[in-house]
Amino acid sequence: MAMNAFLYDVLAALFSFVVGIFFREIRARGSQHIPKTGPVIFVAAPHHNQFVDPLMLIRTARRRVGFLSTQSPWNRRYVGTFIKALGAIGVTRAIDIAVKLPVRIWLPDPANAPDLLEAVVGSGVDVDFEHWAKLGKIAPGHSLLLVIPPAAGASGPGTDVTLEIASVEGPTRLRLRRAVTDTDVVTALSLPTGLAARVAPKVDYAQMYEAVYDRLHAGECIGIFPEGGSHDRSELLPFKAGAAIMALGAMEKYSELDVKLVPVGLSYFHAHRFRSRAVVEYGAPISVPREWVEMYRAGGADKRAACKNVLDLVQAAVANVTVTAPDYATLQVIQAVRRLYRPLNRKLTLVQKLELTRRLMRGYLHYKSDPRVKDLEQKVLYYNQLLRYHGLQDHQVERTAIGGMRALGLLLYRLALLTLMGLVALPGTILNAPIAVAASRISKRKAKEALAASTVKIEGRDVLATWKLLVALGLVPLVHILYTLLTWVVVRFALKWPAPWTWFVPLFELTALPYLSLVAVSWGETGADIYKSLAPLLYSVLPTRWTSSHNLRQVRRQLERDLNDVVNDLGPTLFPDFKTFFLKDTEIPAAQQSAAGLQRVSSWVTSWLVHPAGAAAAAVSSSRSGLQLATSAVVARAANLVMAATSSASTSPTAEADQLDLTPFFVSAPHSHAASPTSTTARSPTGTGSPRTSPASPTPARRVHVKEVAEESSDDDDGLVVVKAADVMKNAATVSQGPPPSSPPAPAPSAVVANGVPAAAVADVPEPREAAV
Numbered sequence: 001m002a003m004n005a006f007l008y009d010v011l012a013a014l015f016s017f018v019v020g021i022f023f024r025e026i027r028a029r030g031s032q033h034i035p036k037t038g039p040v041i042f043v044a045a046p047h048h049n050q051f052v053d054p055l056m057l058i059r060t061a062r063r064r065v066g067f068l069s070t071q072s073p074w075n076r077r078y079v080g081t082f083i084k085a086l087g088a089i090g091v092t093r094a095i096d097i098a099v100k101l102p103v104r105i106w107l108p109d110p111a112n113a114p115d116l117l118e119a120v121v122g123s124g125v126d127v128d129f130e131h132w133a134k135l136g137k138i139a140p141g142h143s144l145l146l147v148i149p150p151a152a153g154a155s156g157p158g159t160d161v162t163l164e165i166a167s168v169e170g171p172t173r174l175r176l177r178r179a180v181t182d183t184d185v186v187t188a189l190s191l192p193t194g195l196a197a198r199v200a201p202k203v204d205y206a207q208m209y210e211a212v213y214d215r216l217h218a219g220e221c222i223g224i225f226p227e228g229g230s231h232d233r234s235e236l237l238p239f240k241a242g243a244a245i246m247a248l249g250a251m252e253k254y255s256e257l258d259v260k261l262v263p264v265g266l267s268y269f270h271a272h273r274f275r276s277r278a279v280v281e282y283g284a285p286i287s288v289p290r291e292w293v294e295m296y297r298a299g300g301a302d303k304r305a306a307c308k309n310v311l312d313l314v315q316a317a318v319a320n321v322t323v324t325a326p327d328y329a330t331l332q333v334i335q336a337v338r339r340l341y342r343p344l345n346r347k348l349t350l351v352q353k354l355e356l357t358r359r360l361m362r363g364y365l366h367y368k369s370d371p372r373v374k375d376l377e378q379k380v381l382y383y384n385q386l387l388r389y390h391g392l393q394d395h396q397v398e399r400t401a402i403g404g405m406r407a408l409g410l411l412l413y414r415l416a417l418l419t420l421m422g423l424v425a426l427p428g429t430i431l432n433a434p435i436a437v438a439a440s441r442i443s444k445r446k447a448k449e450a451l452a453a454s455t456v457k458i459e460g461r462d463v464l465a466t467w468k469l470l471v472a473l474g475l476v477p478l479v480h481i482l483y484t485l486l487t488w489v490v491v492r493f494a495l496k497w498p499a500p501w502t503w504f505v506p507l508f509e510l511t512a513l514p515y516l517s518l519v520a521v522s523w524g525e526t527g528a529d530i531y532k533s534l535a536p537l538l539y540s541v542l543p544t545r546w547t548s549s550h551n552l553r554q555v556r557r558q559l560e561r562d563l564n565d566v567v568n569d570l571g572p573t574l575f576p577d578f579k580t581f582f583l584k585d586t587e588i589p590a591a592q593q594s595a596a597g598l599q600r601v602s603s604w605v606t607s608w609l610v611h612p613a614g615a616a617a618a619a620v621s622s623s624r625s626g627l628q629l630a631t632s633a634v635v636a637r638a639a640n641l642v643m644a645a646t647s648s649a650s651t652s653p654t655a656e657a658d659q660l661d662l663t664p665f666f667v668s669a670p671h672s673h674a675a676s677p678t679s680t681t682a683r684s685p686t687g688t689g690s691p692r693t694s695p696a697s698p699t700p701a702r703r704v705h706v707k708e709v710a711e712e713s714s715d716d717d718d719g720l721v722v723v724k725a726a727d728v729m730k731n732a733a734t735v736s737q738g739p740p741p742s743s744p745p746a747p748a749p750s751a752v753v754a755n756g757v758p759a760a761a762v763a764d765v766p767e768p769r770e771a772a773v
Helices: 005-022 052-060 077-085 129-134 183-189 206-217 242-253 290-298 300-319 328-340 350-367 371-390 404-453 461-494 499-532 534-541 543-574 590-596 614-622 626-646 653-658 725-735
Strands: 023-029 040-045 065-070 089-091 116-119 143-148 159-168 173-176 197-200 221-224 260-269 276-282 659-661 680-683 689-692 703-705 707-711 720-723 752-754
Touching (some): 005 052, 023 350, 040 052, 052 065, 052 276, 065 206, 089 206, 129 159, 143 183, 206 242, 260 300, 328 350, 404 499, 461 499, 499 534
Parallel strands (some): 065 089
Antiparallel strands (some): 116 173, 143 197, 260 276, 680 689
16 A cells, blocks of 8 residues: 555644644764665664654654554554555555464474474363364464563563464474574473463565565665564563565565665654653664675575674664663663763753763663672662662752752642642643543553453553543544534523624634643643642741751762762773763753753743742853853852952851852862861872862862752653753852952952862862752
8 A cells, every 4th residue: 555645744734733742852973874765664663652663763763664564453443444545555464463372382302393382281171183174273384482581680561572483283282493492491391280381373564565675665664663562671572583574575576676664763842741852762773785786585594594693783783772671670770870971061961861861771771790899789779778868869869958038939839830830730731631641541441451461561651642542632623622512502502692703712722722731741840840849949938847857968968979979980892982971962052051951841830940030040041142151151250259358268067058159050160069177088089180079078168050840750851840940140249249358369260260279170079969960
């Protein structure tokens, strides 16, 4: 079935809009690698979000992509209609038509007969493979689908294994086409209890491959998920050979073709949650050597070798654009490390965070036997336990250090703002509540059904987002039309308004309802961020919490120092560009970073959160003019004077918010470290020696970061940043007039930063992170 370009473009625009509402932010990386013309096969993994994954490629690929779709959704009434309209190619998989055997099977003699399986007799079921063969239920060429359980002590689902039947040799015996050689499979099948199995007839994929070859010959694009079905595991499933066969087969049939395989990595931050974030990363295109095509043409062992070569190449390329972990526990540790590690004291972009996570995972797997790495892992796990005990998230810890009165004022302000946000979002929330409830319940029910029918899913989360979108697509127009009809009935019969108003009011409502829904989404998510930011403020207001929050901050800062030391020591040995990666041209220029970092991409009401000087805050948060940059430089210089004059001061933990440090706000300002008499020289994250307060030294006075973070969203991505612009301007005006008469003359900021330490000695030493990455 050929792709209808016009219909594809219309549906692509519709689904891109819907996906853009579901996700708060979608970033595409490496789009320049996609060939603008010619045949392309997009090989995407991991397949964590069922029908949403293809939509992410449709939105970001900039080319029309026809995906391979299994028969299960293809045959559904409504879903199948959309899939066909998007130019998908249907595939009937063996697993979709497999039937469970009523008996278990085992391998009685793996040493002498590794290709002979027997049925486990004595289970109360009459076994007669020969009779089943006459009925066509089992025959040569059929496949046995097994699930190998995980190794002892391991968690998660088992591994799928497919064995091909060569012949039926008696009522209880089956001969395989190839001997079982895999150690794990042999071990599992050798148990007398055997394994459950399903049998599937031989599937002829010739028609499907011919359709793919014709698409590629026409210069079109094909999308494929080589793992097969969707799943919610932390590691990639074994790749199927389909992508390799498609590329080699098309180039064999049409010798002039040059098929490119483009690896695609799909990374979600809480894929199933509404208003989460996603990154789609495209790798460099892969060309298939002509000698491999000739090997494929030769058939036999050469054909299998050619397919294996292409598949290995694709797997390696996909691995470079994905983040995988051996298990969820490891993934959680790495995510915690990523939040704690802050290279160059800079705010990372979403793409850089993804790359940092990938590199940390590779480093952990490479150095996991290192004693320092093991020690850090235990400390991170302990820190996570402390966070759960206190009911805080990592990015909220430093926010607990705000002074009591200041925290109280900010708490009251945000409560008032939260009330305003709630009132604005309330109408749309109430009107769309039935849709949200229905989407949640139906998606959870579908997740349970998918989990019961799958051998690889863990919780079935990979179908949640899909069904939420499907339910919303169906119910939103129906519910809005229902509201409009009800309004018409009330206006026409209950209120008995005259004819023009009878039609005008319902039509106005039908137009206004989508707008109210979007307002509820935008203002509601901002209100949710503000609500989550109240916890650290409560810790700052309640005196009973001051000691525990102070101890938690100390634990975090010490862990951050230890982590930076280890990462910066081991990182360069594994990544040659370790020290330069985060300074690439794709990074926001330093002169603009403070201004650009103030606004969250998806929140257009951020400027309302500036407390309390609205006009000054707007100038700081949105201005990109030369005057703003010049002002930044003046305030940065003033900040150096303040730090030089107050560097020797110290306060108690309950008064940590009395001092202001503007340095982290302006990238151009040098970093300062207040040294105490008992401080020791420790290795900085960049490897240079500089004074640093040791864990045993008195607590240094904390300088409040001028960026007041209301909340970094639950996935610890770019958060809602609130700037106390009034404090910035007030302090800039004060210190620009010079230090007070009672203060000693402040040294030039370029020469001395704090406690007589030259700026050159600490310029490269990052501060302990004041706001979460």
